[in-house]
Amino acid sequence: MSVTSPVRADLSLLLAAITQRLGAAHVLTDPADMAPYLREERGLYQGRTAAVIRPGTTEEVAFVVAACAEAGVPIVPQGGNTGLVGGQTPFGELLLSLTRLDRIRNVDPVDMTMTVEAGVILDTVHHAAEDAGCLFPLHIASQGSCRIGGNLSTNAGGTAVLRYGNARELVLGLEVVLADGRVWNGLKRLRKNNAGYDLKQLFLGTEGTLGIITAAVLKLFPxxxxxxxxxxxxxxxxxxxxxxxxxxxxxxxALTTFELMAAFGVETVLKHMPGTVRPLAERYDWYVLAEFSAPTRAFDLAALMEEGLGEAMEAGEVLDAVIAASEAQADALWRLREDMSEAQKHEGGSIKHDVSVPVSRVPEFLERALAAVTAALPGLRPCPFGHVGDGNIHFNLSQPEGMEKAAFIDMWETFNRIVHDIVTEMDGSIAAEHGIGRLKAHELVHYGDPVALDLMRRLKQALDPAGLLNPGKVIEE
Structure with missing residues (x-):
């Protein structure tokens, strides 16, 4: 005589109800079908779940969340599965994929807004804005596959933060499914709205732990x-x-981008990424990728840049330079920055830190951190690069040549303590633009202000009292 587990029976009933509402094609249970949703970008985590659920509308998301809340079953929301801290990875919870919420609901070039659903790919947002003669300025390396809902739930940064700000600064309104299945419709297209608390800020950058973003009103620019x-x-x-x-x-x-790169990263791109070209005749220790942009032709940007760089060379701030003469040349220069993370994979294991310090202290941070990590492991090959204009440095470390990858990755905690101690001493942040997720949840407890952590836990308890939305992410429970 077989005995059926009550938990398994309840889950089976839940999945049956969801399948009846969404259709069998959108409730995946076959391991091969679920596999692409369960392995995160860096390969640090292998997820597990009983089912991948793929709702196609906000109403279907609300139904699934309400059903899970009633059954006491936790869920993990996921967009394009490009996150770098494991925030989108389930560890036994049901996985709620938002990729089918992929409609652009409205583009208004007068209001300079676009209303999009959470599953729209970031590049699709860019193209829709361009078709309307506008710009959506959030640009990150994964924009061909990441989804706008994930960008907003992690408060993504990117290469244009210097001019336009982080993702949270590019949002006017949100639509959010709450932990009990209710839908908050905050899709306002208003530039000014002081009617009570700014509720959208509760869900921007909180990684689906307080509510699930299903749509957003985005700001557009000329x-x-x-x-x-x-x-x-x-x-x-x-x-x-x-x-x-x-x-x-x-x-x-007009200065839109200012990216700093160490020689190791640039040489790695040139070595491993086909079609990349060395832009300068000589090899140098440090490089900057700078970009100016303007919405009109009222002044000559190229002349402005040439004049500024000429003065910088006379002052010893620039050793050599090349200015792109065409769009194709500009794109080639950008590849040296955008392909860096991908190229680094070819150099073995990589321990990565996404940190920020006050802009004025970036040189001090790099000097201290580089000295500390190389002293801790001779032969280590640091690969620092990032958005120095906003103080965000991706302080990546490639394993020494000849070292076993597994042995190097085992030192992640050691290097976390070295780098994050320095960042904290400098009044910086251990999470600049990638979020906390699972990877840094313990670090947040270790370094976080006790009052801030208490407030975060109170918010979580108030909005998700049963702890069913993305448990174990951001705030350890």
């Missing part, structure tokens, strides 16, 4: 009429900071 891109060799981070101050002083908001 499409740039001109763009000028330069790849520069600089003596070091200190010179790069001086150059940043100079260019911002001369160009203001």
């Amino acid at each position: 499409q740039p009429a001109q763009r000028s891109t330069a790849f520069l060799a600089v003596p070091g981070p200190g010179a790069a900071l001086a150059l940043l101050k100079r260019l911002r002083g001369e160009a203001g908001d």
Whole structure:
């Protein structure tokens, strides 16, 4: 005589009800069908779940969440599965994929807004904005596959934060399914709205732990009429900071991007990524990718850049430079930055830190952190790069040549403590733009302010009292 587990029986009944509502094609239980949803980008985690549920409308999301709440079954929301801290990975919970919520509901070039569902791919948002003669300025390396809901739930940053801000600054309104299945419709297209608390901020950057974003009103901007891109060799981070101050002083908001890269990262891209070209004749220790853009042709961007770089060379802030003469050349220069994470995979194990410090202290952070990690492991190959204009550095570490990858990855906690101690001492953040997820939940407890952590737990308890939304992510329970 067989005995059926009550838990398994309840789950079977839940999945049967969801299947009846969504259709069997959208409740995946075959391991082969679920596999693409369960392995996260870095390969740090292998997820597990009884089913991948794929609702196609906000109403279906609400139905699934309400049914799970009634059954006491936890769920993990997922967009494009491109997250880098395991926030989108289930560890036994049901997985709620939002990829079928992929409609652009409205584009208004007068209001300068676009209303999109959570499963729209970021590149699709870009193209829709361009078709309307507008710009949506959130640009990240995974934009061909990441989904806007995931970008908003992690408060993604990217290469244009210097000019346009993080994802949370690009949102006017949200539609959110709450933990009990109710839908909050906050899809306002208003630039000014002081009617009570700004509720959307509760769900931006909180990784689906307080509610599930199903749609958003995004801010649009004028499409740039001109763009000028330069790849520069600089003596070091200190010179790069001086150059940043100079260019911002001369160009203001026309300076859209200012990315700092160490030689190891650039050489890795040139070595492993087909079609990349060395932009400068000589090899230097540090580089900057700078871009100016403007919505009109009222002034000559190229001339402004050339004049500013000429003064910077005379001041010793720039050693060598190339300015793109065409869109194709600009794209080639951008590849040296955008392909860096992918290229680093070819160099073995990589321990990565997404940190930020005050912009003025970026050179100090790099000097201290580079000295500390190389002292801890001789032969280590640091690969720091990132958005120095907003203080966000991706402080990645490639394993020493000849070292076993597993042995190196086992040192992740050691390097976390080294890097995060320095960041915290400098009044920085251990999570700049990738989020906390599962990877940094313990680190947040270790470094977080006790009062802030208490407030976070109170919010979680208030909005998700049963702890069913993305449990174990952001706030340890």
